[in-house]
Amino acid sequence: METPGNLFCVAAPSGTGKSSLVKALLELDARLAVSVSHTTRRPRGQEVNGREYHFIDETEFRAMVARGEFFEHAEVHGNMYGTSRKAIEARLQQGEDVVLEIDWQGALQIKRLFPHAVLIFILPPSWEELMQRLNRRGEDTPEVIATRMANGRTEVAQARHFDFVIINSLFETALFDLKTVVHSQRLKYAAQLRNRSQVFAALGLA
Numbered sequence: 001m002e003t004p005g006n007l008f009c010v011a012a013p014s015g016t017g018k019s020s021l022v023k024a025l026l027e028l029d030a031r032l033a034v035s036v037s038h039t040t041r042r043p044r045g046q047e048v049n050g051r052e053y054h055f056i057d058e059t060e061f062r063a064m065v066a067r068g069e070f071f072e073h074a075e076v077h078g079n080m081y082g083t084s085r086k087a088i089e090a091r092l093q094q095g096e097d098v099v100l101e102i103d104w105q106g107a108l109q110i111k112r113l114f115p116h117a118v119l120i121f122i123l124p125p126s127w128e129e130l131m132q133r134l135n136r137r138g139e140d141t142p143e144v145i146a147t148r149m150a151n152g153r154t155e156v157a158q159a160r161h162f163d164f165v166i167i168n169s170l171f172e173t174a175l176f177d178l179k180t181v182v183h184s185q186r187l188k189y190a191a192q193l194r195n196r197s198q199v200f201a202a203l204g205l206a
Contacts, residue, residue: 003092004195006185007114008032008099009107010178012122013152014077015134017168019052021122022101024175029182033096035087038064041079044139072102072109077144077151081106095195097186104158116194118185120178121162125169127152 012018026032038054040061049055056064061080065073073082083100091098092114102110107119124130130152134145159165164181168174185191193200200206 002116002194003089003114004095004197005092006097006182006191006195007088007092007110007117008097008120008182008185009102009110009117010099010120010122011102011104011107011155011158011162012168013124013130013155014148015130015137015152016122016124017133017171017174018101018122020171021166021168021175021178022099024171025099025178025182028175028179031097032182033091033098035083035091035098035100037100037102038070038082038084039079040081041077071113072106074103074105074109076103076105077147083110097182099182104155104161108158108161116190118164118181119162120164120166120181121159122174123156123159123165123167124152125167129169 010018010022022034026034036050036052036054038056038061040056040058043049043055047053058080061082064070064082069085070082071085071088073080081103083102083106088098100110104121110117111119124133127149131149134140134148140148166174166177193206197206
């Protein structure tokens with residue numbers, strides 16, 4: 001599907017800082033809109049329904065799957081996550097740039113539907129640092145943290161399938177890198193052709 005808007009998919013293991021980076025990016029870039037995914041997991045900390053996620057039960061989630069309402073859906077750490085088809089399509093067709101916080105499975109599914117989607121993987125600087133961040137978060141039991149670390153090794157191995165990789169060692173540097181990826185994508189020939197088609201036509205390039 002060719003749309004004037006750009007689609008950015010950001011994936012990372014739990015505890016890498018993906019959500020904090022995307023939130024900071026949105027505060028700096030008024031042209032970006034975030035798509036709120038659906039999930040069956042319970043809210044954490046100060047999360048609000050409809051802001052970080054649409055929190056629904058498994059029965060409702062599976063009914064939405066059956067109705068074909070998701071572009072992609074996957075099970076992650078025992079919970080289901082899905083990306084609304086209607087919300088994404090409408091924004092991209094209007095020329096908005098959309099960013100998705102998503103797991104690697106969903107990102108690869110999105111890439112098959114939107115070949116021009118930009119996949120960005122956030123890596124931790126080390127396994128030791130990732131463990132420390134999960135512990136500092138104070139939201140999970142030791143058993144859950146152990147599961148997240150084990151799953152993290154599988155997730156990190158998928159980074160090779162992504163377009164860009166950012167190492168979140170220092171937050172400010174990682175945020176700068178993320179902003180750079182977004183800006184660079186907007187300046188690519190194909191992206192400019194989709195978004196500024198009238199200019200290209202006037203110059204005889206379309």
